[in-house]
Amino acid sequence: MKCPELQRPALLEARGVSRLYGPGKGCEAIDFTLHRGEVLGIVGESGSGKSTLLRVLSGLERPDTGQVAYRSTVAQGHDGAGHEGELDLYALGEARRRALLRMEWGLVHQNPRDGLRLGVSAGANIGERLMALGERHYGQLRAAGQDWMGRVELDPKRIDDAPKTFSGGMQQRLQIARTLVTRPNLVFMDEPTGGLDVSVQARLLDMLRTLVRELGLSVILVTHDLAVARLLAHRLMVMRRGQVVESGLTDQILDDPQHAYTQLLVSSVLTP
Amino acid sequence: MNDYSDATTGYNFAYLDEQTKRMIRRGLLKAVAIPGYQVPFGGREMPMPYGWGTGGMQLTASVLGQDDVLKVIDQGADDTTNAVSIRAFFERVAGVTTTSATAEADVIQTRHRIPEQPLRQGQILVFQVPIPEPLRFIEPSEEETRLMHALEEYGVMHVKLYEDIARHGHIATTYAYPVKVDGRYVTDPSPIPKFDNPKLHMAEALMLFGAGREKRLYAIPPYTRVESLDFEDHPFEVQQWEEPCAICGARDTFLDEVITDDRGGRMFVCSDTDYCQSRREEVA
């Protein structure tokens, strides 16, 4: 047989990215490539800089030095500096960067309250990104809302209920529906299962796995929970004190960790 | 500057000093140049509390000339408290002629209505605005709403309309109905009934909006496209009444419900008192 194509096109690249609030606080000299269709987990303890890195990668916080490059499929190299067909996230104007976040990317917050509009109904929450993209047909917005409520295992009959009447796990699923409804190319998730009961977590993890496969999502996932990383991520980066100490395939990192810190991290978990 | 008002009242013409009026006019020029864009201005204390039309009054004071004829309406009526006191104010501090006839006025200050009679070129309509920011209801941060305007991120405006339909089966927003001005800025037309929204579109008169508390002004220049936001399957519609005006019989005006007794008796009459009266005179 012929060797299958192993190279996947790069989607997001961090080149020497640093954002430090103080020595060892933040993230430092981060280099990596996220390939299309990959789920990359960033793991580490609290304070390791993984959330700072996520903020920098997702366009929310300008790095002190370094570059975040995104290969857009919509507007190739549109007012982006550097290589052809790639956008330098922080060289873009703010309008373009925010449009990118709105149209091609998605961000799932740890606390669903940060990602939802609590004052408006579930349906309006799901429809908002579609409306921002110019959808102006109420019937279609509603159909999309019901469809996505079903996909995230919420009762479509509750489309007109306010998110505050939902449980934490339901709110998190609603946030995911709201984010994925526009089928973003790249999704950032910050501890998506943090703060949920174990049984609720399991349901969410299973759902995320299915959505990742069905939609062919590329995901950057920040979590301190190695079990979550094991189930969702194809590849892991281990962070400590702002730096990446080790990266590799998820099962390689968890089953044959090389770095002293990773070994400690893995051996500290009850059932990774 | 002006002998009349200086001599008789001790105030400069139209109350505000000339430097302030100049500053506001500069703001107005900018507002006209960028239709629908909210221009900040250094609002002055007026001898009235906020909420009584201080923003509109400062704009009126800045554009009023000695020969202009002024009309002031409140919810369409010339004889309500707010209208009467503002009219009296300018009679006293500017000595201008006032009228209740829409056609005769050069400057019309209004609270929450646009006159029924179409305005003509050369007229200026000054709106009193309580909350100038249409995005405020969904995004409380002023910094963020300014950015949203700058980047034309207006998806959230439809979220509100969506909620209306989801809750009431139709777009239930009946006043301060958001519009898009000249295809660019989403703007709050002040709390006029949505019945008046179509009158904003390609109007011949200059329309100025002043918010005293928030110190913002904006404008819709003559012949500007003004669209009311809506959905394809729930298009924008204005209110309709089953009966005509009980006084003048008009079927194409905005009607107020008037309770006539304590046994449930009521009638519907034109909210624009000048229009209603002139129709009755025509009939008579």
Add this chain to the structure above:
Amino acid sequence: MTSLTQPFLTVDALHKSFVLHGQGGMTLEVMRGLSFSLLPGECLVLAGPSGIGKSSLLKMLHGSYRVTGGRLRLHFDGDGEEDGELELADLPAHAWHSLRRDVIGYVSQFLRVVPRVPAVEVVMEPLLACGVEPDEARERAETMLARLNLPPRLWSLPPGTFSGGEQQRVNIARGFIAEHPLLLLDEPTASLDAANREVVVGLIEEAKARGAALLGIFHDEDVRERVADRLLPLEAHMGAVLEAAESPSEEIR
């Protein structure tokens, strides 16, 4: 099809050691100087006592253990100037995603249960990843589960509550369904009864017949003798050798 006389997998001077930082940097050497090759259609069975690190070899071939030294090569059909040779030892992590999907299948000793996912979907997953339509994938998964005598009432249940043997059969179904050209089998028959061992032997024979190369660990002597074309004795290369911590880790890595 790859020629049946050319090896599909070649292993040269393979070396594996673990550095245990938690134990003061102690080095645990588990494999040294292992070389062998594997032909398409051949089933090579790793021999030797347990604890010798046979699973470690499979895990290196599956990318879940790093290779300390030596070469692991797959031989694909050449393409013009390309000789079709793929070195696994230094393959970037993201390249493994496609390799595992299309080339290297792995039946582990234990099923890693994903909460809430029904057995039939666990089995379907490798097919869905290759882009097979859900209906067809489900049908093939059900056929496979039926063949392995898993009662249909269990198909729609998550395997978390299944017995060891039932879980193992789900695992086998999942491992064989995508028909990978290289299959790594880590004691697939360990907790099976005679009838199901028979089914697994059949699956292995079918895989060989279609030209797949298999590398397996079988403790059951009967199964081993029936499926093995060759035995690979590992004693000479294996055995956990503990080295004192004074050898610096750089030397080993």
